[in-house]
Amino acid sequence: MDLPVKTFRVTRADLIRYAGASGDFNPIHWSDRVATAVGLPGVIAHGMLTMALVGRAVTEWAGSPDAIVEYGVRFARPVVVPDDDEGTEIEVRAVVKGVTDDGLTRLDLTATCRGEKVLAQARALVRMRDSEPAATRV
Amino acid sequence: MPLDQSFVGRTYPPTAPYLVGREKIREFATAIGATDPAYHDPEAARALGYPDVVAPPTFPVVITFAASQQIIDDPALGIDFSRVVHGEQRFTYTRPVVAGDELVCVNTIEDVSSRGGHDFLGTRTEVTTVSGEPVVTVWSKLVVRGEG
Numbered sequence: 001m002d003l004p005v006k007t008f009r010v011t012r013a014d015l016i017r018y019a020g021a022s023g024d025f026n027p028i029h030w031s032d033r034v035a036t037a038v039g040l041p042g043v044i045a046h047g048m049l050t051m052a053l054v055g056r057a058v059t060e061w062a063g064s065p066d067a068i069v070e071y072g073v074r075f076a077r078p079v080v081v082p083d084d085d086e087g088t089e090i091e092v093r094a095v096v097k098g099v100t101d102d103g104l105t106r107l108d109l110t111a112t113c114r115g116e117k118v119l120a121q122a123r124a125l126v127r128m129r130d131s132e133p134a135a136t137r138v
Numbered sequence: 139m140p141l142d143q144s145f146v147g148r149t150y151p152p153t154a155p156y157l158v159g160r161e162k163i164r165e166f167a168t169a170i171g172a173t174d175p176a177y178h179d180p181e182a183a184r185a186l187g188y189p190d191v192v193a194p195p196t197f198p199v200v201i202t203f204a205a206s207q208q209i210i211d212d213p214a215l216g217i218d219f220s221r222v223v224h225g226e227q228r229f230t231y232t233r234p235v236v237a238g239d240e241l242v243c244v245n246t247i248e249d250v251s252s253r254g255g256h257d258f259l260g261t262r263t264e265v266t267t268v269s270g271e272p273v274v275t276v277w278s279k280l281v282v283r284g285e286g
Contacts, residue, residue, distance in 0.1 A: 018169045022169070038220060038283060052195075058195075059172075065192055065234075066188075070230050071229050078223070
């Protein structure tokens with residue numbers, strides 16, 4: 001079963017804010033000069049910002065801020081963030097894969113940017129607030 | 139020069155305690171656009187049974203990222219941080235991080251390998267309270283891009 005798609009906009013300002021909040025000041029997340037010098041197409045989002053946004057989607061689907069028991073991702077492609085007002089968009093999807101013996105729900109997650117998957121093997125194990133997944137509620 | 143594989147299995151000394159601040163959690167939640175009241179309002183968190191505001195799921199990286207500097211800055215390992223990109227990340231939670239927690243990290247290097255001109259460094263970080271209560275285990279894989 002698919003949960004409703006969630007979309008997150010990411011701009012350069014978001015990267016600066018996340019750098020400050022997380023303490024990750026790697027210049028590939030704010031300097032085109034450094035990013036291109038190490039072979040990237042330009043400034044890229046922190047992988048952990050993408051993971052945080054997908055985590056937000058998961059807690060919102062689950063209906064509680066402490067729902068996640070296990071959460072893992074592989075960063076498959078960088079999220080390039082242009083230096084303009086629009087930035088870029090990350091679309092997050094989830095499929096319910098089943099329920100474990102102890103009542104936890106397994107989600108397979110997909111995050112795409114400009115039509116390409118930016119995460120691989122993205123999975124979460126969550127405690128849904130109700131026995132029914134959020135998608136079945138109106 | 140590839141990273142030294144003899145570092146696999148190395149465990150670093152526990153980091154100095156990190157005191158989780160309420161405003162730091164709010165700042166982090168705001169930076170990722172997370173508006174759930176439990177991240178911002180102590181009363182809302184108490185209603186869920188927590189002593190103070192709850193941190194969003196990936197917040198522990200604030201602590202483990204700082205803690206991982208002891209590996210990244212280890213001159214014997216010799217990582218060029220400007221060439222580092224994040225490969226993988228995983229969390230297993232005993233409970234969410236809560237404001238007021240005093241947390242200690244123990245870093246272990248689980249994997250050092252080279253492929254296609256890039257180096258891969260896999261670490262596990264056990265995050266516990268100063269009294270040893272487990273909170274979250276964090277696995278991370280960093281890729282050190284080759285100069286090619």
